[in-house]
Amino acid sequence: MSVVPADALQGAAPAAEGRHPAGPAELGPRARLWPSLVAVYRAQLSRARVARIPLLFVATFQSIGIMILMRGVVDGGGEARAVVAGSAVLVVAFVALNLLAQYFGQLRSSGGLDHYATLPVPPAAVVLGAAGAYASFTVPGTVVTAVFGCLLFGLPMTHLWVLVAVIPLAGAALAGLGAALGLIAPRPEFATLLGQLGMSAALLLGVLPPERMPQVVRLARDLLPSTYGVEAFARTFGERPDWGFVLGDLAVCAAVGVISLAVATWAYRRAAVR
DSSP, rough: OOOOOOHHHHHHHHHHSSSSSOOOOOOOOOOHHHHHHHHHHHHHHEEEEEEGHHHHHHHHHHHHHHHHHTTOOOOOHHOOOOHHHHHHHHHIIIIIIIIHHHHHHHHHHTTHHHHHHHOOOOHHHHHHHHHHHHHHHHHHHHHHHHHHHHHTOOOOOOOOHHHHHHHHHHHHHHHHHHHHHHHHHSSSSHHHHHHHHHHHHHHHHSOOOOOGGHHHHHHHHSTTTTTHHHHHHHTTTTTOOOOOHHHHHHHHHHHHHHHHHHHHHHHHHHTOOO
């Protein structure tokens, strides 16, 4: 056993007293929005990939079945354009409104928001990353639905490329609304109910031709974010599409998307601190 001299201990005491206490450790810089968004998107994409086949099957065949049913009522013209455009956007609404509301509702009730709250990730990155991951699976189903509808009703497929703008803009508007519903709902059951009601509204107000709707229902249709994506897509089926109106509908859809995602971000902050 080693013996330490007493003078060594006495000499060490003044040295220890002369040291200044260490201050609080500095935190690292907060993660930026874009890298955080990419990281959350990849994580959610790998998690949602498990359910991609049922998701594509249900969302796509639901819209195709609606078009087949409407084929016996609608022959062509503007009504056929509304049915095909509304059915294609309905695939996006099924995921953005229904599934995303359920996801955030379950995430809030299970304490999953606490995990994201401990990470140096901006709230907007969580909302946008989850919304983008779920919306990515709607692209094949939306394209298949649009092509099938054009073949079923004899519509031209010349301007189907406009889906490149319709899918993300309508998806952003509906995803922000779905995420906000899931985060605001006090219980996951209410989030599921609100998501189902939102999808039903997108079905009834988006697929049915507006010419056959009462004036009150048309006003409610104008308040639905997906309406402008449907209108923009439906206008491209004409012989000479008015691209000014198409761009105007897409701009309204983009503005509503920014507002709805901002509301979803606020709802995420509100739910995360509780």
